Amino acid sequence: MSRPIFQPISVLDWRVLLFPLSMVLYEFATYIANDMILPGMPAVVREFGVGEAWVPTGMSAFLAGGAALQWLLGPLSDRVGRRPVLLFGVACFVASCLATLLVRDIWSFVALRFVQGFGLCFVVAVGYAAIQEAFVEATAVKVTALMANVALISPLIGPLAGAVMIEYAPWRWIFVVIAAVAAIAWVGLWRAMPETAPPASGPLRAGAIWRDYRAVLGNRRFLLGALSIAAAGIPLLAWIGQSPVILIERAGMSPLDFGLWQIPVFVALGLGNLALARYADRLPVQRLVALGSGPVIAGLVLTLATLWQPAGWGWIVGGISLYAFGLGLANAVLYRLTLFSSEIGKGTVSASLGMVTLLAYSLGIELVKIGYAHWGNAWFALVSCAAGAAYLHCSRRFLRHRPGTVESAP
Template sequence: MTPAMMLFPLALVLFEFAVYIANDMAQPAMLRVVQEFDVGVAWVPLAMTAFLLGGALMSWLTGPLSDRIGRRPVLLAGVAYFIVMSLATYWVGSIEAFMVLRVLQGVGLCFINAVGYAAVQEAFEEKAAVKVMALMANVALIAPMVGPLAGAALIEIAPWRTCFLLIAALSFVALLGLWWQMPETVCPDRVKAPLSRMGADYLQLLRDRRFMLSAACIPLLAMPLMGWIALSPVLLVEDLGMSTLQYGLWQLPVFAGLIAGNFVLAMLAERLPLGRSVQLGMWPLVGGLCLMLAGVQFSALPHVYMVAGMSLMAFGEGLSFAVLYRFALMASPVSKGTVSAAMSMVSMAGYALGIELFRHAYMAGGMGGFALMSVLTSLLFVLVARPRVRLAMKLRAVPVAQAA
């Protein structure tokens, strides 16, 4: 891959970074938000739930629309939309209006998953696409690392609303980069499937057991980390009395583990059969969360074990995500914009449901409830993903002529 070939994914990942940081910078600021609007801390994780629900709202349309008119115009329009929604948050006047705008901002996720990722998969061959996705993830994952620290620092020197102005500015730079470098990976003159076929395509995907189970692996993999992002302000600041700066610093090992997993995946992609990294990643994923559960129950320093366990879990997720995404995308012959859109909806709905499950587990059992839910979701992931990965690896090992 030449440096010029990487300019498009770098522009895309800058937009992805801006969208993710809209969540990660906002989470430490949420304690200030609820104070300003005089509401309870139960609204803190709901902000992330609202954002992720927005990510599931429009993928059903953005993916098939990009199949019909092209990936490029749909993605550029999505970036412009996200800029407007970010700017609008600066003038919000109530917690209800804030939550509505969180949903509308979350729609920006639809353009990344259903359009941008599909374009990357089409622009590169299989193993190169996995490496590019892993490297993109490393850049995007700077958002969860920088976001809590930046958000915590920003609210000490400026109003919380300022972060949305910074997000809009980053998105504008990404818009310029995509306008300059994004290729068109579908031929709109040839791919003219009518939008009326969307229902039939989605119904075909819903009936495809192989696809649905492959797509379900992605939110199951990420649920513990999503729960951590949503609830760690409450766990660390409210329960353990940390400052917002300390809260941000304790996020660094977790996302460093995720980045390390992606780097290892990029190095192993050419050396191991595609899917082997997922099998390897299951060990630190489950083991780390079991360590967290034990530490929360029996240690006088529960935050140390929570962070250590989540860091191991994140390393396993980094080894797995890009490969699972590729497997799910190729699990159905339906057009890739529609498949990617369906995957996005399954993922966003799964994340939102998962965060609510984690919230209720925390409300019922505190830190122990959060840790137990993390272990249970990781075990469910292994149960669902292991046969999916074996099947995908087996199909890739069959010669083309024999498979035909």
């Protein structure tokens, strides 16, 4: 029996926006699960009696968890529907955040961070697919850009809120606040989320899952798009993971100052997303990516000043801020084009994209962490520039094979 066809939405109003706003509130909760604890990580490692090298490990474990279940959730949501899978995932995320109250050593903390990362799986493999299916291309790009701006509140206020909170409460209570935010998001999704992929008849078979993933990952254009997105995001994720060491441990900042110095980076990222929302239906998508690539590369090159001024963390903040503006302008377009580069079910494609990108982010963070102990800020700059070069190469090849049609219908 064929599924009823969901008609993508082209006109936005407040009733329609309730779904993406609820979705982004949950996305916000998963992000602050990382961002709010950043200024508290030095306190975490001191409490558990381990060294500063463990500071970014909590983030890399979280991102690795964000890739761990996507292989299943994408095909599962293609089969049983996006709505029940996402609602179940949000509830599990709430429970995993509350479980942080019970951890007593660094290994259990890192293991729980990995489990909390599963919350990202539901965002990427299910939530993003539902958003892209719910709207036509130009509207989806606008919605994605606007969602990104709301989600960007997390790295703006997350470190500041976390720094203030640990002044008055134990760091574990950060996760209680995160659980409360996610619970509110669950209520909104329950009320407003449409079913963009109605359940299909028949069981979910391992052979069918394997064939679908093989088709997606064997698609050269998809791989170029996924690698473009992964390479573009590595410098930002590496900055988020390593910045507590750069600014607090090495530069001697207070947690509050650390939070303030995050603002230029994420304001620039937000401005890039606002520019994308403004011009998404006025310029060809290839042009938007090209416009974003200039600031991306220029900003990363600026960080190389640390080769001559090893303690010049200001060069890193300035360069990453300029890079972040370009990333905000290009990233949502690349995501949309990559998601629709394959004809396989969008849950499977979104899961494949999420696994590639999140694993790349985890590896990038660990690579920066390992080399930073020996070569400091210069190593961060070199890895970031290498990622920028990979992004430029892959994105150009990806866009060169862009199909001639403007609209890819879900």
